Amino acid sequence: MTDEEILQEIEKRVKESENWNIYHHLTDKLGHPALMLQENCPRGDHQGVNIDIPALKDLLDIVAPYIRQ
Numbered sequence: 001m002t003d004e005e006i007l008q009e010i011e012k013r014v015k016e017s018e019n020w021n022i023y024h025h026l027t028d029k030l031g032h033p034a035l036m037l038q039e040n041c042p043r044g045d046h047q048g049v050n051i052d053i054p055a056l057k058d059l060l061d062i063v064a065p066y067i068r069q
Contacts, residue, residue, distance in 0.1 A: 006066045007033050013062045019055035
């Protein structure tokens with residue numbers, strides 16, 4: 001799979017997730033496409049870096065199939 005195809009699959013799975021959404025599409029310093037994700041925070045607490053553990057597990061499930069070993 002190309003980087004673009006992987007990104008499209010991750011984006012599709014993020015859109016299906018209850019815990020995450022696409023915050024921004026960007027390109028890294030090497031010119032590779034990237035996504036900035038934002039946790040859906042029902043608590044209304046958008047400050048700091050507190051991440052809900054089930055949301056983190058959901059994110060790992062989303063990206064795990066595309067991690068290169």
